[in-house]
Amino acid sequence: MNKQTLIVTFCNYEYVRIALNWITCLHKVNVHSYLIIATDEEAFDALLSEKVNVIYSSGKLPKRSGTGWKWRLQSISNLLNSGFNILHSDLDAIWLKNPLDLIDNESDIIASMDRGGWPPKTFEKLGFTMCMGWIYFKSSDDVKNALSDIIDAKSSDIDDQQEFNDYISDKVNINNIYISENNERFLMSDNIKVRVLNEMDVLRGDYNSNSYVCHPLIKKQANKETQLKKRKLWFYDK
8 A cells, every 4th residue: 555545534523423433443453544534623622632633624514415525525635636645434434454455556546335326327337336435546647637527517516426426437438347356346437447346345234244344324314323333333432
């Protein structure tokens, strides 16, 4: 993995305990270098008091799909433009093993696979979609330009997963998708090399000891702490 890769996640005050659980899991797999972007001052103060790696950048994290996610994608784009490779992980994407071992130097984008059908346009074309809840972006000119194109394409707010997936898949020739022995997908979107991990390595499901990361399917309106405990993915003991 490139030494300039930055692990990034976003947190508001409601998610502070979810963030502390996520950090606990990172420490268990010997990952101590990460950045939490607190979207409100209350979250920043609470996390700072716990001596975690946090900065404050005012923004909103909506509890629904469809709109409201442009700010998050812009924040990731800004960090890419600063020269960092970015590994973005949702706070409820729980690291059970060190997934940095999955990062290679050749891929421009490495995404977790989602079979849930969203967004439908990409799912109908590829049979899967790329989940924004665990995704790596190389700070290459092609990737930076792609994110800028997605952000600039609409004046209104966006669903970043929909716009990203449809932008990438529009430029993919499905006849040139390579499926590896361990069920990873390799595809080209113009000059961007995209690698989509198999479903087990970053699992869209509950606790599984064979997975590097478990990212359960939880409704955005649900209580995340309750759901993570129910799915055996809670490790913070305070």
